[in-house]
Amino acid sequence: MDAVNRFCLEIALVLIIVMSNRSFFCCGASVNAENGMKKPVVPALIIFGDSTVDPGNNNNILTVIKSNFPPYGRDFYDKKPTGRFSNGKIVTDYIASDLNIKDLLPAYLDPTTRNQDLITGVSFASAGTGYDNLTATILSVxxxxxxxxxxxxxxxxLRGLVGEENATHILSEAIYGISMGSNDWVNNYFVNPIRMEQYTVQQYQNFLIEIASNFIQEIYSLGARRIACIGIPPLGCLPSERTLRGGLYQHGCxxxxxxxxxxxxxxxxxxVENMKKELVGVKIAYGDIYSILLDIIQHPHIYGFDEVGDGCCGTGLIEVAILCNIRTPFTCINASEYVFWDSFHPTQxxxxxxxxxxxxxxLGDLL
Incomplete structure (x- = not known):
């Protein structure tokens, strides 16, 4: 081996040794330079909530609030309907992927969910549910x-799979997401004379917040230390509510x-601000989806969308769950042009x- 080649080889070996003993941070993700594999930002993602974050738990309960049939999942892997209320992925799938945890966040009740899936987190969410127990009762979820x-x-x-010490680490470092509240309003309060007689709008807000407070404290007592509380969207802009509340012709929010x-x-x-003060060692953040969705609705072309008033499925006015099915006529050809997939849920x-x-x-404060 001549001197030049020997010199190049020595430099290469030095670089390999140096890089194999360090990691670097790229695009919010820890990347191991030795094997090029990205490391998870957090060990697990654990989700509670409603249809916005339900990847298919409702498939395994007796309810009509399901989406495990076409055309749901039309743009998912293998065009498979999984129980996600979307033409493809839902928000938690993208978050799990962006945090390098896994490509998809599975449903806890899915019989195909594996032990490895439990270690890196699951969703307990159920489409149609809410903070108010009556909301879940109405829709049998x-x-x-x-x-x-x-x-x-x-x-x-989890403790049985990885042991007490590892489980404690996973549970304390995981991100916990809470996304619900929409059904409490559109499928309960505003259509339920009992609740409307019991509470004013402000009183019902306080009622739901008290339940949310108790829930946060309970999962904190069970080990949660990184908690994301997701708000609710502009409910008055959903195609179903525009239609059912007199907006069919003017189609305004x-x-x-x-x-x-x-x-x-x-x-x-x-x-959230109060919990930061009360719960020792907690990282808790509010996730605002109202503003971004309203901006998309008001300025769809900036985001690459053409249709905002109707959903892709059927007429797009009222079709959701069993009303959005394979026999539903007029379902759009290209869902990527639409803000809403059905009359209630956004597209992938x-x-x-x-x-x-x-x-x-x-949610950067949680990382």
Missing amino acids: IPLWQQVEYFKVYQKK IDEFNEASQGFNQKLISL NVNKIIAHDLLRRK
């Missing part, structure tokens, strides 16, 4: 208290619903924008 019970069983399974959303979100922000492309916005501007 999993109430929040039952999601907590599933979480307790999950913890026991319903101010009453948006004001209820804003009031609830403001109180959730106050709750909008979910991606929301997820990236949450991580970039809202």
Whole structure:
């Protein structure tokens, strides 16, 4: 070997040794330079909530609030309907991927969920549920208290898989997401004379916030230390609510619903600030999805969308869950042009924008 080649070889060996003993931070993710594999930013993602974050738990319960049939999942892997209320991925899939945890966040009740999936986190969410137990009862879905019970069983399974010390580490370093509240308004309060007689809008907001407060304290007592509280969207701008509340022809947003959303979100922000002071060692953040979704709705072309008033499925006015099915006529050809997939839920492309916005501007304090 001549001197030049020997010199080059020695330099290469030095670089390999140096790089193999260090990591570098790239695009918010820890990357191991030895093998090029990205390391998870946090060990697990654990989710509680409703259809916005349910990857298919409702497939395994007796309810009509399901989406495990076409055309749901039309743009998912293998065009498979999984129970996600979308043409493809939902927000938590993108967050799990962006944090380098895994490509998809699975449903806890999915019989195909593996032990490795439990170690890196699951979703306990149930489409149609809310903070108010009555909301879950109305739609025969999993109430929040039952999601907590599933979480307790999950913890026991996790300890059995990785041992007490590792489980404690995973549970304390995981990000916990809470995303619900929409159904409490559109499927309960505003259609339920009992609740409307019991509470004013402001009183019902306080009622829900009290439940949220108790829930946060409970999962904190169970080991949660990084908690994301996600607000609710501009409910008055959802195609279903525009249609059902007299907006079929003018198709404008319903101010009453948006004001209820804003009031609830403001109180959730106050709750988060209070929890920062009360809970020792907790990192807790408010995730604002109202602003980004409203901006997409008001300026769709900036984000690359053409249709904002109707959902892709069917007429786009009222079709959701079993009303959005393979026999539904007029379903759009290209969902990427639409803000909403059905009359209630965003398309995969909008979910991606929301997820990236949450991580970039809202949830950085948890990392």
